[in-house]
Amino acid sequence: MFCIVDEDISRRTIALSIRTGKLTARALAWALRTAGRKLQKEAHKTPHGRQSVRQLMKQGEATNSLPVEAPRQFDRVARRWNVDYAFYKNGDGKYLLFFKSKQADAITACFGEYSRRVLDRPRVRRVPILERMKRAGELLRQRPPKERAKEAEREER
Numbered sequence: 001m002f003c004i005v006d007e008d009i010s011r012r013t014i015a016l017s018i019r020t021g022k023l024t025a026r027a028l029a030w031a032l033r034t035a036g037r038k039l040q041k042e043a044h045k046t047p048h049g050r051q052s053v054r055q056l057m058k059q060g061e062a063t064n065s066l067p068v069e070a071p072r073q074f075d076r077v078a079r080r081w082n083v084d085y086a087f088y089k090n091g092d093g094k095y096l097l098f099f100k101s102k103q104a105d106a107i108t109a110c111f112g113e114y115s116r117r118v119l120d121r122p123r124v125r126r127v128p129i130l131e132r133m134k135r136a137g138e139l140l141r142q143r144p145p146k147e148r149a150k151e152a153e154r155e156e157r
Helices: 025-043 053-058 071-081 101-120 129-142
Strands: 002-007 014-018 063-068 085-091 094-100
Touching: 014 025, 053 085, 053 094, 063 101, 071 085, 071 094, 071 101, 094 101
Parallel strands: none
Antiparallel strands: 002 014, 063 094, 085 094
16 A cells, blocks of 8 residues: 655655555555556646636647626636636736637637626625615714603602
């Protein structure tokens, strides 16, 4: 049985621990071969779905971009279409959507559904509770104050 304890980020050194009764050349060769297979398997995994722009560019494929206003809304739609994409923030509330050129057909269908959702959502957003409280305070200040008369009623015993 083997376990990879630590793997350097640059993949130059690997610490390998083996639990065995007697360490033979055959057992060592088996452990190294198995560790090599495991590292190769991990190395060939390419990320799918949402990823960073760097990861998307690292895959070596041509990319395109589109402006997007609500990335969270697009995330929900894109999960259904199984596309690879990345967001890049380029301003105050402005995002660029990067995607692979090969997946342009899927992205256009996905973007169609996203734009339908964005256009269908209500224009008026809910007013935050702090603003509502401020407005209520202002309305109370504008009302004429009630006359408070203290009447001391004492009953004589």
